[in-house]
Amino acid sequence: MALEKRVQAWLEEEWARLRPFLPPSAPLLIAVSGGPDSLALLHVLQEIFPAEQLVAAHLHHGWREEADAEAEFVRQTAVSWGIACFIEEVDVVGLAREQALSLEEAGRKARYDFFARLATKIGAKAVAVGHHADDQAETVLMHLLRGSGLAGLRGMLPISPLPGAPDILLLRPLLAVSRAAIEAYCKTYDLQPVFDATNEDTTFFRNRLRHELLPLLAGYNPQIKARLQHMAAVVAADYAFLDELADEKYTAVLRESGSDWLALDRAGWLALPLSLRRAALRRAVWQLRADLRDVGFQPIEQARLVAEKDATGGQTTLPGGLVLTVEYERLTIAADPDVLLFDEPQIVEDTAVPLPVPGRVQLANGWVIESELVSGMDLAHIQSNPDPWTAYVDGGDEPLFVRGRQPGERLRPLGMSGQSAKLKVMMINRKIPARLREKWPIIDSASGLAWLVGHGIDERVKVTAVAQTIVRLHCRKT
Amino acid sequence: MALEKRVQAWLEEEWARLRPFLPPSAPLLIAVSGGPDSLALLHVLQEIFPAEQLVAAHLHHGWREEADAEAEFVRQTAVSWGIACFIEEVDVVGLAREQALSLEEAGRKARYDFFARLATKIGAKAVAVGHHADDQAETVLMHLLRGSGLAGLRGMLPISPLPGAPDILLLRPLLAVSRAAIEAYCKTYDLQPVFDATNEDTTFFRNRLRHELLPLLAGYNPQIKARLQHMAAVVAADYAFLDELADEKYTAVLRESGSDWLALDRAGWLALPLSLRRAALRRAVWQLRADLRDVGFQPIEQARLVAEKDATGGQTTLPGGLVLTVEYERLTIAADPDVLLFDEPQIVEDTAVPLPVPGRVQLANGWVIESELVSGMDLAHIQSNPDPWTAYVDGGDEPLFVRGRQPGERLRPLGMSGQSAKLKVMMINRKIPARLREKWPIIDSASGLAWLVGHGIDERVKVTAVAQTIVRLHCRKT
Numbered sequence: 024m025a026l027e028k029r030v031q032a033w034l035e036e037e038w039a040r041l042r043p044f045l046p047p048s049a050p051l052l053i054a055v056s057g058g059p060d061s062l063a064l065l066h067v068l069q070e071i072f073p074a075e076q077l078v079a080a081h082l083h084h085g086w087r088e089e090a091d092a093e094a095e096f097v098r099q100t101a102v103s104w105g106i107a108c109f110i111e112e113v114d115v116v117g118l119a120r121e122q123a124l125s126l127e128e129a130g131r132k133a134r135y136d137f138f139a140r141l142a143t144k145i146g147a148k149a150v151a152v153g154h155h156a157d158d159q160a161e162t163v164l165m166h167l168l169r170g171s172g173l174a175g176l177r178g179m180l181p182i183s184p185l186p187g188a189p190d191i192l193l194l195r196p197l198l199a200v201s202r203a204a205i206e207a208y209c210k211t212y213d214l215q216p217v218f219d220a221t222n223e224d225t226t227f228f229r230n231r232l233r234h235e236l237l238p239l240l241a242g243y244n245p246q247i248k249a250r251l252q253h254m255a256a257v258v259a260a261d262y263a264f265l266d267e268l269a270d271e272k273y274t275a276v277l278r279e280s281g282s283d284w285l286a287l288d289r290a291g292w293l294a295l296p297l298s299l300r301r302a303a304l305r306r307a308v309w310q311l312r313a314d315l316r317d318v319g320f321q322p323i324e325q326a327r328l329v330a331e332k333d334a335t336g337g338q339t340t341l342p343g344g345l346v347l348t349v350e351y352e353r354l355t356i357a358a359d360p361d362v363l364l365f366d367e368p369q370i371v372e373d374t375a376v377p378l379p380v381p382g383r384v385q386l387a388n389g390w391v392i393e394s395e396l397v398s399g400m401d402l403a404h405i406q407s408n409p410d411p412w413t414a415y416v417d418g419g420d421e422p423l424f425v426r427g428r429q430p431g432e433r434l435r436p437l438g439m440s441g442q443s444a445k446l447k448v449m450m451i452n453r454k455i456p457a458r459l460r461e462k463w464p465i466i467d468s469a470s471g472l473a474w475l476v477g478h479g480i481d482e483r484v485k486v487t488a489v490a491q492t493i494v495r496l497h498c499r500k501t
Numbered sequence: 502m503a504l505e506k507r508v509q510a511w512l513e514e515e516w517a518r519l520r521p522f523l524p525p526s527a528p529l530l531i532a533v534s535g536g537p538d539s540l541a542l543l544h545v546l547q548e549i550f551p552a553e554q555l556v557a558a559h560l561h562h563g564w565r566e567e568a569d570a571e572a573e574f575v576r577q578t579a580v581s582w583g584i585a586c587f588i589e590e591v592d593v594v595g596l597a598r599e600q601a602l603s604l605e606e607a608g609r610k611a612r613y614d615f616f617a618r619l620a621t622k623i624g625a626k627a628v629a630v631g632h633h634a635d636d637q638a639e640t641v642l643m644h645l646l647r648g649s650g651l652a653g654l655r656g657m658l659p660i661s662p663l664p665g666a667p668d669i670l671l672l673r674p675l676l677a678v679s680r681a682a683i684e685a686y687c688k689t690y691d692l693q694p695v696f697d698a699t700n701e702d703t704t705f706f707r708n709r710l711r712h713e714l715l716p717l718l719a720g721y722n723p724q725i726k727a728r729l730q731h732m733a734a735v736v737a738a739d740y741a742f743l744d745e746l747a748d749e750k751y752t753a754v755l756r757e758s759g760s761d762w763l764a765l766d767r768a769g770w771l772a773l774p775l776s777l778r779r780a781a782l783r784r785a786v787w788q789l790r791a792d793l794r795d796v797g798f799q800p801i802e803q804a805r806l807v808a809e810k811d812a813t814g815g816q817t818t819l820p821g822g823l824v825l826t827v828e829y830e831r832l833t834i835a836a837d838p839d840v841l842l843f844d845e846p847q848i849v850e851d852t853a854v855p856l857p858v859p860g861r862v863q864l865a866n867g868w869v870i871e872s873e874l875v876s877g878m879d880l881a882h883i884q885s886n887p888d889p890w891t892a893y894v895d896g897g898d899e900p901l902f903v904r905g906r907q908p909g910e911r912l913r914p915l916g917m918s919g920q921s922a923k924l925k926v927m928m929i930n931r932k933i934p935a936r937l938r939e940k941w942p943i944i945d946s947a948s949g950l951a952w953l954v955g956h957g958i959d960e961r962v963k964v965t966a967v968a969q970t971i972v973r974l975h976c977r978k979t
Contacts, residue, residue, distance in 0.1 A: 228721075240714075250648040260775040261739065264775070296741070332513075
């Protein structure tokens with residue numbers, strides 16, 4: 024199929040997505056280096072769109088000798104076709120030095136910055152570039168070798184947000200067209216590019232791929248390029264679909280989060296298929312470390328195994344200085360796992376602190392325990408109190424204390440027919456995570472423990488009809 | 502991690518899937534060639550399972566000189582470890598000649614056939630083989646080069662059905678273990694394999710990969726093997742998940758099917774994401790051509806574009822001699838698209854055929870049109886007839902005929918305020934596919950058309966209170 028028809032067909036197939044970005048009122052920017060790819064692209068697009076709608080953009084790389092001639096060529100070509108042309112000169116060498124980038128990276132950055140600025144200035148919503156199928160094969164192979172994950176196997180996308188300007192689309196209409204077809208097109212229309220595309224914008228690594236590895240791989244399979252392109256197309260669609268599902272499922276299992284921590288619902292996470300369990304962990308890392316795009320296979324796999332296997336207390340590190348901790352119903356991921364303590368009441372002193380009645384004792388992270396005398400309350404109402412963070416106790420005359428547990432301590436939980444239980448066992452049964460147990464607040468008095476905060480009072484202090492003083496205890500976050 | 506622990510951990514992680522296949526009562530078969538991989542595997546498994554539960558299986562390849570010595574070595578090793586051992590000699594060269602296979606294919610077939618037969622005989626439900634991580638990297642690279650689709654990028658699976666015996670599991674407990682780790686294990690336990698694993702069971706293509714391409718790729722990325730293994734692990738999970746969803750969605754859009762044709766609901770198919778639209782077409786081909794496992798990217802892509810774009814009448818070929826046809830609400834895929842005609846009424850004669858009253862005219866593929874006189878029917882009942890395949894007409898005294906349409910013919914559809922419409926336009930509006938229009942039955946009489954079968958009678962023949970003879974026409978498949 025001729026190049027024009029292929030680009031036309033591509034535009035039609037993608038039109039639903041492209042339409043809002045290509046209204047007749049807005050110009051379409053075309054990045055034109057002067058090489059065969061972008062020259063053919065400009066020529067094809069002026070067959071499809073009115074010339075007035077097109078704008079050529081050329082970055083004059085200060086660092087290349089031929090740059091003047093190239094810029095002039097692009098300007099003249101655009102003018103002769105009736106197309107507006109913007110040229111900007113950037114000192115790429117200076118930019119590279121200044122921002123500690125390779126020349127290639129600096130050139131790429133300068134180009135996309137220029138396109139974004141120019142598009143905004145002239146009201147363009149899309150920028151078309153000349154990347155073709157041979158570029159795509161190289162990109163896929165490069166990602167495959169470098170190990171950038173399934174995302175990398177997609178190669179370049181036919182439509183993606185312009186780097187640095189997510190509201191503007193970057194279009195690659197020639198992505199399925201081979202270099203040979205582009206060169207044939209140039210010949211047919213007598214387009215005479217100023218330089219050889221095979222030397223354009225290539226890093227050392229890419230050059231080795233192009234001139235050494237791809238020819239060698241063609242000895243194994245002459246169709247290797249087509250093969251890599253097809254793989255990219257298949258993976259891109261599969262990835263897009265999985266990505267959307269993974270977003271949805273991640274949101275569903277994300278229980279709570281702060282700026283530097285989050286907690287996943289473990290049962291929900293365990294119920295996901297393997298593919299989405301991995302994806303959810305990856306998303307969790309990205310949520311806390313947005314700039315960490317390359318999260319390798321192994322740390323995610325290690326975290327998955329720990330999260331699946333260890334019932335509670337298991338921990339493993341994740342990239343970006345994060346730690347995953349397995350709790351009973353939660354998987355927490357945080358830079359400092361201890362920060363999660365603010366979620367739960369924890370004592371601050373190692374010794375017992377007197378709790379006056381009425382009065383309060385301050386706990387860690389804004390939690391408090393308050394006490395007050397109550398009178399005239401209906402006994403049935405007290406006995407049916409549904410709030411675990413409020414307790415009514417027969418105060419007697421003994422002073423109360425707030426402290427942490429001691430080894431071997433026991434409580435006779437109300438309603439357990441008088442049998443006593445170890446605090447440790449109660450805490451495990453009540454699913455208080457191990458790291459919180461040491462500093463979990465307990466209310467004590469001279470004649471014994473009164474309340475395992477949030478989890479039940481002792482039989483001994485229960486309020487009966489003959490209670491003289493009723494104390495209401497309340498634990499809350501302020 | 503030591504080899505034993507890794508195999509143990511793998512067994513634990515997969516235990517939910519493995520348990521039914523590894524009951525203490527059933528033996529576990531282990532394929533032992535005598536090379537380091539299978540020797541290490543046998544040694545590790547006898548550390549984990551009781552020796553009485555293990556059975557070594559060795560295929561004596563008639564065609565290799567060393568085969569006698571290898572078989573004897575495996576037998577002696579198994580005996581000295583207290584493990585039962587079965588050895589079978591197969592004339593692989595003869596098998597290759599007989600079935601026109603390469604020596605490697607014949608060897609592979611002979612091995613799996615032997616394992617399947619032996620497993621069935623001794624009641625084993627699983628066979629373990631020694632494929633390791635280096636084999637996996639080679640397999641992935643081989644599939645990548647040969648272009649066997651995303652399925653191929655999964656490489657070998659840790660657990661899969663045994664080829665030719667889907668009820669028996671093929672296990673690869675060493676799939677994540679490197680060749681180096683296996684060799685180190687052999688050294689630690691002083692296991693002395695009879696031959697060099699690097700020359701075991703390798704085709705020319707695989708040998709080139711191992712000795713030429715992989716070392717070269719390591720020059721681009723020293724971690725290339727790990728990279729390929731991780732890719733396989735990621736793709737395997739993503740593929741498994743997508744595959745399950747694709748099965749589900751395919752079933753949902755499959756409208757009807759026969760042994761050599763099927764029809765998809767087009768609207769449902771169009772509503773699927775790209776990934777699943779491709780997968781559904783692939784499944785459709787597999788449903789009709791079960792042995793055609795390698796369906797390339799391009800025919801599926803071509804079919805997808807035709808199926809998406811062409812409103813109706815579009816056709817394209819698919820592998821296996823299949824043809825996809827776009828109809829209004831359906832995508833039909835069939836070896837012979839005409840076979841689908843049996844679904845719809847079509848005339849058989851090119852000339853008009855008299856329809857006696859009462860009487861019948863035979864159509865194609867078992868369809869008939871029947872006529873009878875009716876009397877005593879309530880007019881309201883006739884006018885509210887809901888069945889498009891039944892028509893009541895004022896018969897007058899004119900003979901009726903069944904025939905196909907002629908160019909330019911018009912009908913005044915009942916209820917359209919007397920306006921006439923071209924039959925062709927009516928057929929298009931009623932979504933009669935183009936290929937069915939020529940032979941779609943029409944009931945004609947001397948004074949004009951009476952019924953476009955299934956789609957409405959002419960105003961002229963409508964039954965009123967003064968009708969003398971009422972004819973009931975009925976079209977049905979017998």
